[in-house]
Amino acid sequence: MQELLTVTENSNHQQVVSARELHRALELTTRFSKWVSQNFDEFVQNEDFSPVTAVTQQNQHGGTKAIQDYALTIGMAKELCLMSHTELGKTYRRYFIELERKWNDPAEIVKRGYAILQDENAQLKIENSKMKPKALFADAVAASSTTILIGDLAKILRGNGVSIGQNRLFQLLRDKHYLISRKGVSYNMPTQSAMDLGLFEIKETAITHSDGHVTINKTPKVTGKGQGYFINLFLERLPQSVDKSKA
Template sequence: MNELIKVKTKEDVQVVSARELHETLGVKTRFSLWVKQNFKHFRENIDFSSVVTTTHQNQYGGTKEIQDYALTIEMAKHIAMMSGTDKGYEIRDYFIKVEQAWNSPEMVMKRALEIANKKVEKLKLENQQMQPKALFADSVAASHTTILIGELAKILRGNGINIGANRLFQWMRDQGYLISRKGTDYNMPTQRSMNLGLFKIKESTITHSNGSVSISKTTKVTGKGQQYFINKFMKMNETAIG
């Protein structure tokens, strides 16, 4: 089939250039007036859309932008037929053949495969983006290294969670992971947290200048706890975004 007018695909829809159709029809009317006369029966952004193209302006290679329109095949067929010329009917018949080829079982299957491949590539990209966080969480779960709650806040910020150390302490107290009552056990893990294996308590002996000795207790997050809180905050963040 000879190509009378170049047909392009835009977002899975076949379109043609209004200027090229105007030229191929051999219309003597100025393009802007022809558009005004012929487009009034059609809907913008459904049957046609406005586009800007470039054209050579002179022999020195200069270019300028000109107004054009991307027409659906259906609209282009109607305009060709409305011209009432032999050329118009020839172009209409050409568009009918283009549509038949586009809707053939082979072409439908080809487009379906292309759509499926795009979805697969999108899923691969999403998996790649999620993989570093998943690998990190899996690795810390088995880790024997404990970290401070302030360090956990930094890790959460690195995973897109906007939270600081003070807010994280407050959240853990509010959610029952840390003891909230004032006293010697303030900010220590609750029994529930210890049963879950989320924290360990590090005890340090401090010898004071007067010779007295005291015990300092520091709450530290286990590898399992790091995974637990990262996953919890990530799910909360996804829910908030969704």
């Protein structure tokens, strides 16, 4: 079938044509903007037609300018042809009817469905390839037996594309109930839920003062499992907080 107008496919996998091209093809004497205002009220925007920007040559030196256009569904284009009450309108309406017939042929539907699946699979592979290095890094860290300070975890996260510093990470861990937020001796210590998950260990250091008395300094450290957990958390692969009841 000879192509009378340029037919494209929109993001909803519908055939669409340019309103300006159709207006020109029908050889209408009404100005385009007036034709639109006179006829488009019968249709639904973003269902029958969608506003788009076209580019046209402005002068002989190659200058261009942006102009308003519309992407019309084939169904709307058919009706506009009928509303033109011209022989050209009948010709183009028959053309659109034939386009629809071919588009709705079962073999064509299967072909389009297969093409859509191929596109989706290709996009999924691209996304997985982007995520894979970070995921492998997180899994490797999770197997590590080395514990680190929360400030060091912030550095690891920054190295993996997460914009965060030590203070902001402490605040986030408190907000998400991984660290205790109540002021007092337990402030910034891991919550019971976080300890049950094996995300932290607490390092105790005995400090002997000049008068002979001894105090115990407690420092939360992130386990290898915790490091992998929080990297995955920032990659949005895990829930965003722990059980508040055990905080």
